[in-house]
Amino acid sequence: MVRKSRIWATLLVGVTALGVTTLPAEAAPVTAMQSTACPTGWGSLAKTRTAGTATPVTNVRTGRHACYDRMVIDIPGASRSHLGYSVRYVNHLYQDGSGRLIPVGGGAVLEVRVTAPSYDPDTGAPTYPAKAGRSLPGVNLTGYRTFRDARFAGSFEGDTQLGLGVRARLPFRVLLVDGHVVVDVAHTWTGAR
Incomplete structure (x- = not known):
């Protein structure tokens, strides 16, 4: 028993x-x-990956996490191996093609480029309803710890260009998942919450 x-x-x-x-x-x-420490060591230097796809961008969305704020660029149907990007801090965001200054709020500006158009390459019809120089449609950054502003710069010669205003120059990383380019910007340099 x-x-x-x-x-x-x-x-x-x-x-x-x-x-x-x-x-x-x-x-x-x-x-x-x-009690969990946040990841550190991402750095703030430019991050790039050379690749390209004709599969268009259909949406950009953001989310808040315990250690970072996240931007996701949706490119449904594009495999990870065909997704390219360039993400870097810039003093000012200038629109490709025209050179027009796109004002972006915040203490620092990340230029986010994905090597995918935001239009149908066959018809030229927009696949993402954003307007150059304006805030990203459907993105509300109220309550975010790091993100301050998100602007559409345009889509030129198969690249889509975005401006992401952040509180300060903070560490960031770029992740690729089939159909998505993900940009995470840390809340701090130290890994503390």
């Missing part, structure tokens, strides 16, 4: 531990997340 009690107790502890470890990250208690 004692042996059966030990077995049941062991199983109960195992199932309880399994249930805790299989919780999705967003269900983790806040106290556990507060």
